Amino acid sequence: MNSASLEYTDRESLKAIQDERLINTVKRSYERVECFRLRMQEIGLIPDDIHGTEDLAKLPFSYKKDLRDYYPYGLFAEPMENVARVHASSGTTGKRIVVGYTKNDLEMWADCIARMMREVGVTEKDFVQVSFGYGLFTGGFGVHAGAEKIGATVIPISSGNTANQIQTMIDFGATVLCSTPSYAMYLAEEIERLGLKDQLKLRIGIFGAEPWSEEMRGKIERTLGIKAYDIYGLSEVMGPGVAGECRFQNGMHVWEDNFIPEIIDPDTGDVLPLGATGELVFTSLTKEAFPVIRYRTRDICSLIPEKCPCGRTHIRMHKPQGRSDDMLIIRGVNVFPSQIEEVLLKVSGKEITPNYQIILDRVNNTDTFDINVEMSDAFFADDIKSIEKTEKTITEGLRSTLGIGAKVHLVNPKSIVRSEGKAKRVIDNRQGKI
Amino acid sequence: MIIKQLSVFLENKQGRLEAAVEILASAGIDISALSLADTADYGVLRLLVDQPALAEEKLSESGIIVRQTRVNAVAMKDVPGGAYGILRLLSGTGISIEYMYACVGRVSGEALMVLRTDDTEKAEKLLEDNGFNNVSPQDIYRI
Numbered sequence: 001m002n003s004a005s006l007e008y009t010d011r012e013s014l015k016a017i018q019d020e021r022l023i024n025t026v027k028r029s030y031e032r033v034e035c036f037r038l039r040m041q042e043i044g045l046i047p048d049d050i051h052g053t054e055d056l057a058k059l060p061f062s063y064k065k066d067l068r069d070y071y072p073y074g075l076f077a078e079p080m081e082n083v084a085r086v087h088a089s090s091g092t093t094g095k096r097i098v099v100g101y102t103k104n105d106l107e108m109w110a111d112c113i114a115r116m117m118r119e120v121g122v123t124e125k126d127f128v129q130v131s132f133g134y135g136l137f138t139g140g141f142g143v144h145a146g147a148e149k150i151g152a153t154v155i156p157i158s159s160g161n162t163a164n165q166i167q168t169m170i171d172f173g174a175t176v177l178c179s180t181p182s183y184a185m186y187l188a189e190e191i192e193r194l195g196l197k198d199q200l201k202l203r204i205g206i207f208g209a210e211p212w213s214e215e216m217r218g219k220i221e222r223t224l225g226i227k228a229y230d231i232y233g234l235s236e237v238m239g240p241g242v243a244g245e246c247r248f249q250n251g252m253h254v255w256e257d258n259f260i261p262e263i264i265d266p267d268t269g270d271v272l273p274l275g276a277t278g279e280l281v282f283t284s285l286t287k288e289a290f291p292v293i294r295y296r297t298r299d300i301c302s303l304i305p306e307k308c309p310c311g312r313t314h315i316r317m318h319k320p321q322g323r324s325d326d327m328l329i330i331r332g333v334n335v336f337p338s339q340i341e342e343v344l345l346k347v348s349g350k351e352i353t354p355n356y357q358i359i360l361d362r363v364n365n366t367d368t369f370d371i372n373v374e375m376s377d378a379f380f381a382d383d384i385k386s387i388e389k390t391e392k393t394i395t396e397g398l399r400s401t402l403g404i405g406a407k408v409h410l411v412n413p414k415s416i417v418r419s420e421g422k423a424k425r426v427i428d429n430r431q432g433k434i
Numbered sequence: 435m436i437i438k439q440l441s442v443f444l445e446n447k448q449g450r451l452e453a454a455v456e457i458l459a460s461a462g463i464d465i466s467a468l469s470l471a472d473t474a475d476y477g478v479l480r481l482l483v484d485q486p487a488l489a490e491e492k493l494s495e496s497g498i499i500v501r502q503t504r505v506n507a508v509a510m511k512d513v514p515g516g517a518y519g520i521l522r523l524l525s526g527t528g529i530s531i532e533y534m535y536a537c538v539g540r541v542s543g544e545a546l547m548v549l550r551t552d553d554t555e556k557a558e559k560l561l562e563d564n565g566f567n568n569v570s571p572q573d574i575y576r577i
């Protein structure tokens with residue numbers, strides 16, 4: 001069966017493929033990966049207990065910490081002579097992690113990206129400028145291979161040097177741009193400022209590897225005159241391309257012949273009903289060098305149960321709203337600091353987010369929600385009326401983004417306590433109060 | 435005369451005002467006028483000083499949000515109705531006053547009126563044309 005027909009295969013046949021692949025992945029991992037075997041033994045499970053995807057929830061979770069504990073190659077299921085490439089990510093905290101790929105894994109990865117690219121209209125006639133970083137980061141090489149597989153002309157410029165990016169885009173006639181959304185936004189603003197839009201041939205953008213909003217998509221699309229599509233992935237699971245949008249731009253298809261997504265309650269680990277919001281968990285079905293079983297991504301999102309008008313049977317996921325480690329529940333509503341940052345950034349109109357702190361408390365059974373925002377040049381005005389207006393804009397922006405009200409207080413610059421250079425974002429005094 | 439006023443953001447917390455004034459005092463900067471507009475949470479402190487550039491630098495260095503604002507300064511006879519004449523002059527010209535405050539000038543018997551309008555240049559021209567061009571730089575700055 002070729003991979004393109006798998007995108008449209010009926011759910012029943014897809015499940016049969018997943019069952020067979022899951023059984024095989026569990027068996028291989030049990031035999032070859034100590035960490036997984038020990039976890040199975042702890043709960044008294046053997047590979048024969050797994051008959052198909054209906055048994056998925058019986059399997060133990062795996063975590064980012066495992067990659068650190070077994071650094072560098074301890075979780076690989078293939079001898080190193082079969083590992084064709086490694087990638088690594090440092091992350092902002094702790095030791096870096098390493099992942100590996102066999103030749104088949106690299107082929108599968110390229111195939112996932114090529115599927116998405118083809119769907120959004122990339123062909124062998126296109127010039128794909130890859131402005132993701134090349135190196136240990138998975139972005140550059142991952143997208144590169146997908147574009148090559150389609151037969152497009154790849155411009156492997158990597159990230160950085162904006163003037164050179166724009167000149168290359170013009171001179172080489174780039175029609176597709178792949179980068180992080182924030183970099184695309186920056187390029188778009190520069191191109192607009194320099195009045196170079198007319199010299200561009202760009203028509204498609206594929207952006208991912210960091211959170212972005214629909215507003216940002218709209219702005220990038222308008223400024224560059226392109227269609228912008230979202231791509232999702234993480235190096236622990238593979239890299240960009242685990243999921244990608246189709247031309248309908250309404251959720252990203254997870255390539256379910258290679259990956260099974262689950263949404264769980266991050267606190268209890270229970271699988272949530274289809275459509276509910278929770279932590280995204282992935283199990284790989286075809287990866288050889290570094291298979292993952294129920295890997296906790298810490299990303300919070302939901303799956304979309306409805307069928308997609310594009311005809312693909314593979315389930316779609318919404319763009320992650322944030323990380324489970326950061327999620328706050330205030331008056332029953334999920335709130336992510338990233339949403340607050342987005343509002344502050346928009347109001348300040350600057351590239352740097354103003355420093356802020358969330359203070360939660362409970363009075364008479366109700367959560368109180370205060371946000372201290374450090375005054376900055378962007379917010380300051382000579383008269384009280386203008387400052388009050390800024391305060392109001394922030395408050396209203398928060399209400400419409402979060403769905404609940406917060407009290408905003410403008411405070412002196414540098415008055416929010418920092419520890420080790422980083423401001424403590426949340427002070428939660430609700431513990432034990434009713 | 436158009437003069438440079440410093441506007442400073444102050445959170446309404448004990449010690450914030452003293453801290454700002456202290457910074458200026460230790461730099462040898464003389465404050466000739468001071469006015470505070472505030473809400474429950476914060477205020478804007480407006481200052482006339484003898485060395486505005488130095489004052490701005492010192493305050494910024496200490497992490498205080500400060501901005502130079504151009505305002506109109508007019509000397510008034512410290513007699514009843516002094517302010518009324520200026521207000522009457524501006525009203526009906528399309529210039530709107532954002533805020534104003536009075537302080538004691540260096541010339542005895544005279545008060546200094548500080549005006550912030552939405553069109554500083556236009557207001558200044560109007561004041562000059564009507565004989566209110568009566569503040570000398572020495573009254574404000576160290577020269």
Ligand SMILES: [Zn+2]
Binds near residue numbers: 246253311
């Ligand atoms: Zn679709």
